[in-house]
Structures are given as C-alpha cells and as structure tokens.
Amino acid sequence: xxxxxxxxxxxxxxxxxxxxxxxxxxxxxxxxxxxxxxxxxxxxxxxxxxxxxxxxxxxxxxxxxxxxxxxxxxxxxxxxxxxxxxxxxxxxxxxxxxxxxx
Numbered sequence: 001x002x003x004x005x006x007x008x009x010x011x012x013x014x015x016x017x018x019x020x021x022x023x024x025x026x027x028x029x030x031x032x033x034x035x036x037x038x039x040x041x042x043x044x045x046x047x048x049x050x051x052x053x054x055x056x057x058x059x060x061x062x063x064x065x066x067x068x069x070x071x072x073x074x075x076x077x078x079x080x081x082x083x084x085x086x087x088x089x090x091x092x093x094x095x096x097x098x099x100x101x102x
Contacts, residue, residue: 003057004066005044009092013066021060036060053078057097065095 002013003021014024022040023030030036042048043056056062065082069091082095 001060001062002064002066003040003043003060003062004068005040006066006068006070009066009068021056021062050078054081057081062097063099065097067093067095 001019001021004010004013005022007024010020010022011024013020022036023033027033039056039059043053057065065078078095081098083098085094085096087093
C-alpha cells in the first residue's frame with residue numbers, strides 16, 4: 001500500500017497494479033473513500049504530529065510513502081519508521097515504512 005497526495009502518481013501506481021490509500025480515480029465502490037481522503041490530507045499536513053502519521057500508516061497498512069517535489073515539507077514527522085529508499089529523476093522520494101511490532 002502506497003500513500004501519496006500526488007494525483008498523477010496515484011494514477012500511475014494503480015495502473016501498475018499497486019494499491020494506494022486514496023484511489024487513483026474516483027470510485028464509488030472503494031470502501032471508506034471519505035476516510036481515506038481525510039487521512040491522506042492529514043498525513044501530508046506538515047503540522048500533523050508523528051503519532052498521528054503512524055496511526056494513518058497503521059490504519060491503511062501503508063508500506064510506502066511517495067513524495068513529489070511539491071510536497072517535500074511533508075517529510076516532517078515521518079520519524080524513524082520511514083527510511084528513504086530512492087530519489088527519482090525529478091526529485092520524487094520513496095520511503096519504506098517499517099511496520100510496528102505490536
């Protein structure tokens with residue numbers, strides 16, 4: 001599961017068969033659509049604390065965070081559970097999210 005707030009990235013990710021927290025396109029059959037939209041907005045808000053971001057990643061079983069250059073400030077508070085994996089040619093950043101061991 002990937003969380004990103006970039007519409008183009010969501011569409012590309014889903015076109016390759018991967019899942020995103022917020023659907024690539026509006027889809028009336030996706031469960032909890034409004035909760036998903038709210039949680040993605042909350043996750044990428046730079047004022048959201050790390051504990052809330054951790055709750056969002058746990059709720060949706062997020063394994064990856066994809067940031068595009070316009071959203072770099074959203075890295076604030078990702079915490080030690082997110083590890084930078086690679087940087088794309090246009091500055092996209094892919095982070096792996098370590099699952100908590102409850």
